[in-house]
Amino acid sequence: MTVTDVQQVDRPLRRDARERRSRLVAAAQREFAAHGADASLEKIARSAGVAIGTLYRHFPTRLDLLMAAFRPRVQEFRDGAATALAMDDPWDGLVYYLENLFAMQVGDRGFNDFLSRRFTDNAETERIHDEMCQQIEDVLTRAQDAGEARPDITQADIVNLIWSNGRIIDATSETAPNAWRRYLHLMLDAYRAERAHPIPEPPMTSDQLYNAMVHLSEAK
Numbered sequence: 001m002t003v004t005d006v007q008q009v010d011r012p013l014r015r016d017a018r019e020r021r022s023r024l025v026a027a028a029q030r031e032f033a034a035h036g037a038d039a040s041l042e043k044i045a046r047s048a049g050v051a052i053g054t055l056y057r058h059f060p061t062r063l064d065l066l067m068a069a070f071r072p073r074v075q076e077f078r079d080g081a082a083t084a085l086a087m088d089d090p091w092d093g094l095v096y097y098l099e100n101l102f103a104m105q106v107g108d109r110g111f112n113d114f115l116s117r118r119f120t121d122n123a124e125t126e127r128i129h130d131e132m133c134q135q136i137e138d139v140l141t142r143a144q145d146a147g148e149a150r151p152d153i154t155q156a157d158i159v160n161l162i163w164s165n166g167r168i169i170d171a172t173s174e175t176a177p178n179a180w181r182r183y184l185h186l187m188l189d190a191y192r193a194e195r196a197h198p199i200p201e202p203p204m205t206s207d208q209l210y211n212a213m214v215h216l217s218e219a220k
Helices: 003-035 041-048 052-058 062-086 090-107 109-115 123-145 155-172 179-191 206-219
Strands: none
Touching: 003 041, 003 052, 003 062, 003 109, 041 052, 041 062, 062 090, 062 109, 062 123, 090 109, 090 123, 090 155, 090 179, 109 155, 123 155, 155 179, 155 206
């Protein structure tokens, strides 16, 4: 067999490998979005039409697969921060930034999990989390410097809001899927340096609250 023959054989194999990897990433995005960062890797492999060994050849660890699956989400996060910082009104920028982030949490349980976890043994994930924290600092400081956000809010307050919102999303996704918007705007009113503004979502009913609490209990 000539070198040319070998190259002609290798090319489709490389293409097949790329296609398998793409299928794995797409399957992982679906499964992580639906079931969280701890979704079954075996199910991801089956959904992609490959053996579990093939998954591990492409992604030796769960974190490797998570990073590949969440790469578009991380870029959305960056784009949202850039849009927020470009807005004329710094307060509108802060509101946009948090609404955009929370909407991503709602649409992707895995990314929701990712936002609330730190992976200290992985330099890339630590860098991404540090970048996100800096984005929060930049958007918040801009609103504070304009006198529109109260000066005693810290980056940690916003991170805690993101964490707590993640729990609200988990608890209310079936009973009151838009409840997060009400609580976000309640907190934003608390963050304002001036008067409160109308909240776009009505309060949960007693039945919705009860069912959400049951859901949290069953999830433990």
